[in-house]
Amino acid sequence: MIEIDNVTFRYKTTDAAGNPRIVGGVSHLTLTVAPGEFVVLAGDSGCGKTTVTRLINGLVPHYYPGELEGSVRVAGIDAAKAGIGELAAHVGSVFQNPRSQFFNVDTTSELAFASENRCMEPDAIRESIRRVAREMDIEALLDRSIFALSGGEKQKIACASVAVAGPEIIVLDEPSSNLDAEGIKELEKTLALWKSEGKIVVIAEHRLYYLAKLADRLIRMKDGEIVEEIGRDRLRSMTEEEAYARGLRSLREVGLPERRTGNNTEAHDADRDFLICRNLSFRYKHSDHGIDFPELHFRRGAVTAIVGRNGAGKSTFARVLCGLERRAKGQVFFDGREWPRKKRAELCYSIMQDVNHQLFTDSVLEEVLLSMPERKGVSEKEREKAAREMLGRLDLLPLADTHPMALSGGQKQRVAIASGVVSGSPVLLFDEPTSGLDLSHMRQVGELLKLLREEGRTVLVITHDIELVREAADEVVRFD
Structure with missing residues (x-):
């Protein structure tokens, strides 16, 4: 007892x-x-x-x-x-x-x-x-x-x-x-x-x-x-x-919504309206696991959910897209030009599945400021104001001075999401962004994803959370 x-x-x-x-x-x-x-x-x-x-x-x-x-x-x-x-x-x-x-x-x-x-x-x-x-x-x-x-x-x-x-x-x-x-x-x-x-x-x-x-x-x-x-x-x-x-997630299993997929290979009238991946391939050493995609198209200004079983290559694809795997092959095109592997850090911002790997500072506020680019004519005071506004949108403002490692799993997840949003990167890749999040904060993340879409950013979301897919995704790509 x-x-x-x-x-x-x-x-x-x-x-x-x-x-x-x-x-x-x-x-x-x-x-x-x-x-x-x-x-x-x-x-x-x-x-x-x-x-x-x-x-x-x-x-x-x-x-x-x-x-x-x-x-x-x-x-x-x-x-x-x-x-x-x-x-x-x-x-x-x-x-x-x-x-x-x-x-x-x-x-x-x-x-x-x-x-x-x-x-x-x-x-x-x-x-x-x-x-x-x-x-x-x-x-x-x-x-x-x-x-x-x-x-x-x-x-x-x-x-x-x-x-x-x-x-x-x-x-x-x-x-x-x-x-x-x-x-x-x-x-x-x-x-x-x-x-x-x-x-x-x-x-x-x-x-x-x-x-x-x-x-x-x-x-x-x-x-x-x-x-x-x-x-x-x-x-x-x-x-x-x-x-x-009551603020609870669904007590019934929900199905994947019927949406247009983003991995068709038909010719597009305006390639600059898409993030295009061609002949992406990668294999881990001493393993058969990896990816091999002849062609993928992700619409600009859209939220695309990437779903599939564990081990299907979703997170590997994210690492390859962001240029984190040296031995990966293939081409990535965006905004009318090719992006070599070493340049993709300027194109993509990735929020990892285990956010503990990308929390570096001593406070939540400093963590968000670290990802925010310094721009000419923008004072430090203005940067901090913008960072605090983003924290407020994710119910993190009371924790601004707290060490990130003192937060709950869901709170850490939201800090990493806030950092990604303020980075200004044209392509944002979220790997399980609602892991550990309750209903209200899952919906907050959904609203943020839709805001990024309205800003014209390309948003890719790797997820098992079908409720998030229903809430925010424009398109769904399944990896098998």
């Missing part, structure tokens, strides 16, 4: 000047989860969902420092007094980015790692690995390099490593954010298995459609507090309009 009684927690962090700050967390939170219950935590980015999962697994307050009031009992243990190691015997955790929880370079060693640290007998560990591999259908992933796995396969290994250790409680933090449709179906099967085994499952999530049939309760949070509890029957009968009115 999980018992959270009148808990208030605030994170200790610093601003850009190094001054201490107390931010985020939860306020006067009371929540009880019974054995075998499946509970979904939902709400806006930064509402406190992740903090609840950290209270359960002990990362708060033992890893993330802060001010804690109230009591948390997990499996009869006082979580504030027990160490993370003691709690780990009862609680397994699956994070948004599975790479952040891997400690080994091969899959089988990773599956055994948690159990080995609990000093379980080697024969028992091997038997548990065989059982879990059979139940989760991952036998083909055993003895593989972690680095050779797709995003969905990494998520499977993260879930399996938790299952091998056999905890009675499992918490997950937005596990579907980087998965394609097939990966989400596999995740749903895993969650259903855990539910059938009577485990407590607590999952913080924005995508809700794959959880509607599994959840016993949905806890809706706002500003660190619980504002609504929705039971199983009400959850399953809730319409899309009712979910949207």
